[in-house]
Amino acid sequence: MNKLDLLGYNSFYEKSFKELKREDLIPGRIAVENKNNYEVFTETGEVIAEISGNLLFNTEVKAELPKVGDWVALALFDELGIIHHVLKRQVKLSRKNVDNKTEEQVIAANVDVVFVMQSANDNFNLNRMERQVTAIYNSGAMPAIILSKTDLCDDVENLVSEIKVRFSEIQIFPLSSIKNNGLEELEKNILQGKTYTIIGSSGVGKSTLINSLIGEDVLKTLEIREADSRGRHATTRRQMLVLPNGGIIIDTPGMREFGLWEDVNGISKTYFEFEEYAHSCRYDDCSHTVETGCAVKKAIDDGEIDHERYENYLKLRKELNFLETKIDVRKAIEEKKKWITIQKDYRRIMNKGKKK
Numbered sequence: 001m002n003k004l005d006l007l008g009y010n011s012f013y014e015k016s017f018k019e020l021k022r023e024d025l026i027p028g029r030i031a032v033e034n035k036n037n038y039e040v041f042t043e044t045g046e047v048i049a050e051i052s053g054n055l056l057f058n059t060e061v062k063a064e065l066p067k068v069g070d071w072v073a074l075a076l077f078d079e080l081g082i083i084h085h086v087l088k089r090q091v092k093l094s095r096k097n098v099d100n101k102t103e104e105q106v107i108a109a110n111v112d113v114v115f116v117m118q119s120a121n122d123n124f125n126l127n128r129m130e131r132q133v134t135a136i137y138n139s140g141a142m143p144a145i146i147l148s149k150t151d152l153c154d155d156v157e158n159l160v161s162e163i164k165v166r167f168s169e170i171q172i173f174p175l176s177s178i179k180n181n182g183l184e185e186l187e188k189n190i191l192q193g194k195t196y197t198i199i200g201s202s203g204v205g206k207s208t209l210i211n212s213l214i215g216e217d218v219l220k221t222l223e224i225r226e227a228d229s230r231g232r233h234a235t236t237r238r239q240m241l242v243l244p245n246g247g248i249i250i251d252t253p254g255m256r257e258f259g260l261w262e263d264v265n266g267i268s269k270t271y272f273e274f275e276e277y278a279h280s281c282r283y284d285d286c287s288h289t290v291e292t293g294c295a296v297k298k299a300i301d302d303g304e305i306d307h308e309r310y311e312n313y314l315k316l317r318k319e320l321n322f323l324e325t326k327i328d329v330r331k332a333i334e335e336k337k338k339w340i341t342i343q344k345d346y347r348r349i350m351n352k353g354k355k356k
Contacts, residue, residue, distance in 0.1 A: 049081030192246030202254025
């Protein structure tokens with residue numbers, strides 16, 4: 001296995017790279033996104049790289065620019081790299097930008113497994129977990145769940161049981177850094193050449209966990225506030241690290257808010273039991289709210305589907321429908337502005353021709 005393979009390079013990215021037909025470029029993987037440049041892992045080592053003017057000019061939205069985990073094609077000039085292309089993404093974990101109602105924020109690219117991390121205290125929230133799992137399924141990655149700080153809970157088994165009721169097909173890893181429990185089992189599931197990331201609120205122990213996996217304190221950590229169980233931001237940027245066992249992990253800042261960006265098939269995978277009943281609904285386009293003959297509503301009334309889970313399902317669907325409408329309106333406005341600009345340029349050119 002060569003160095004690129006150890007960084008997660010595979011036939012998918014190789015094909016994307018070869019389609020460029022550029023012998024002057026080499027593949028590399030974004031390890032850190034700084035304010036004005038990137039740190040990129042390549043076959044010959046780590047380089048500092050900047051985006052080419054052509055890539056920046058031709059990129060319509062920020063989400064298409066290089067993000068941590070992306071494979072890129074770059075040219076090397078001494079110790080500086082110039083990024084010319086972002087290779088096709090196999091996986092893209094995104095959320096709705098907190099500061100912009102219609103902008104996508106890419107959290108990490110090309111990851112194999114995303115760990116949803118919650119701590120066994122007031123941070124624990126199954127509805128938020130469902131939202132995050134839905135986003136992971138949409139990304140194309142596989143979800144797993146880490147329950148941290150289990151030393152703070154008197155009944156860990158009950159919490160794990162609650163998680164299993166909602167996520168019966170997803171692996172769960174209870175951890176305690178204080179008692180040093182659960183780390184060995186997690187390490188067994190982190191494989192060489194595979195990429196992982198952890199999402200969760202500040203203070204749940206993401207940086208502490210990564211330090212434990214690496215075997216040294218490379219990331220800053222902060223204690224959670226006891227008064228309200230809310231954390232403070234220890235990680236302020238996204239970065240990719242290679243673990244001693246060959247696994248690759250992307251550290252991310254704490255995210256309490258996690259607005260969904262799109263729905264490819266995430267909702268149907270998260271709420272898989274709804275789909276089973278939906279096939280028996282009277283109407284093919286049943287919204288599972290007010291229609292007569294709705295098999296999903298009947299299952300809820302019969303106690304076969306949890307009512308709180310149903311309410312969360314409706315909330316996520318409503319949120320996605322609203323976002324889709326806002327995006328369509330924004331696209332229509334942008335398209336109108338583009339054609340107004342084109343028409344103005346056309347008239348200016350025609351007027352110049354008439355004056356001659």
